[in-house]
Amino acid sequence: MNYTYYPGCSAGGSSADYEKSTRAVCAALGMTLADIPDWNCCGSTPAHAVDTELSAALCSRNLDMAARQGVRKLLTPCPSCLSNLRHAAKRMENPQFRARVDELLDNPAAPEFPDVTSVMQGIAAHCGANGIAAHVRGSLSRLTLAPYYGCLMSRPPEVMDFGDPENPLLMENLLAACGANVLNFPLKTACCGASYGIPERRMTARLSARILQLATDMKADAVVAACPLCQMNLDLRQPQAAKAAGARFVMPVLYFTQAMGLAFGLSPDMLGLEKLRVSADALLRKLELPPAPQGSAEGGKPCE
């Protein structure tokens, strides 16, 4: 089945491994992802922090192009893109707001925008837990995982439509379908410190440290993330967090698509595991994975 896809800018940079594993897992499940042609940056946090209309204009250009191609549903892996695109679509329902945004665009935006959802929801809707379980070649039963959604995916609930804003369960369901032992992780929707790692490092270091400390205390083998920024704060910035907390962390931080891909028997290379700062080798050893399939994404029949 075909899906229209908005990768987001970090897919071409810091979260290339999220991108790679998302495409591999979706392909294994029979989901074909086609990018919105000529998509642009959603503006991320800086645009909405600076001006709501600027942020909405950047998002609307993408939504408009998708709408003109008759797209009804759009998937994106990044919670920040998801949040911005959904906020923009919602605000554009207000005619005064729409008029102000249209002034910034080359052409007035299409009257109806596609519905934007996360890749995580897309996978769940496409396959369901049973469909996913049917693709598992090597169960993750030896792994204890801490699911971590970050603060954007489920909030604000009026905009995001992701279940309970402080206790979403979708990732738990997907990981459990892969056989993992999934922790009830209390900080799963706490903030990691977002993009303040650069201008206000101590804030991000302390907030990320809290999450890493709890995952360590709960004896997680890995934290499983869904957001490129969260993953970078918890993985690449892990030493900064450790320093702030006066602790030592050795906590791999995988994307949920990487964890699912391992269960599907996709090779570490197809999942971009080599990009992780904190190596996932310990996990691979625990899993005693069967040899990874060669070539294109395999892992059972697609869910159609």
Added chain:
Amino acid sequence: MKEATDIRRRRDAGFIAVVQERSGQNLSACYQCGNCTAGCPAGFVYDRQVHQIMRAAQLGLKDEALDSRAVWLCLACSTCSLRCPNNIDVAAVMETLRHMARRENRVAARKVEKFWFSFLDTVRAFGRAWEIGTMALYMMRSLRVFTDLDLAPEALKKRKFGFRPHTVANGGSGAVTRIFKRYRERAAREGTRP
């Protein structure tokens, strides 16, 4: 007693009206329970806690609300909005106050704004964000050459960041540049800081 009359004198009713209108929130609904502050992950770096900002806005104390570092350090995580017993979208109030402060060039946390502008400059130029470019611009603007230098060896080894910016094909980068241009021109016409 003197303080009370002082606060009454400084009450800026116009300010209250603008905050309410732009945020879509009824400030008088706040009864200062402090739930927003209790759940706020950024409180430890705030100069004023979020319930105090709400109080300042409610009382029309414009300077206290707009000149506070807190509105710049707010992570927009919406925990406060979720937990407010009166269903006030507190995060929307914080964002509104930041927008107002920006327009009046009252920037209590310059580094944060410089970082945002550095990011947006790459989007304006290329249509897509460029991480290395953002960092380079930020170092120039903030004169902080050593920002995150400790991360560089690992980040380079893992090729975490693209050395070249990604542009948008078929004139897409130009379309994005025009969005920024119109945004700035309109701000100039309206006499606000873009």
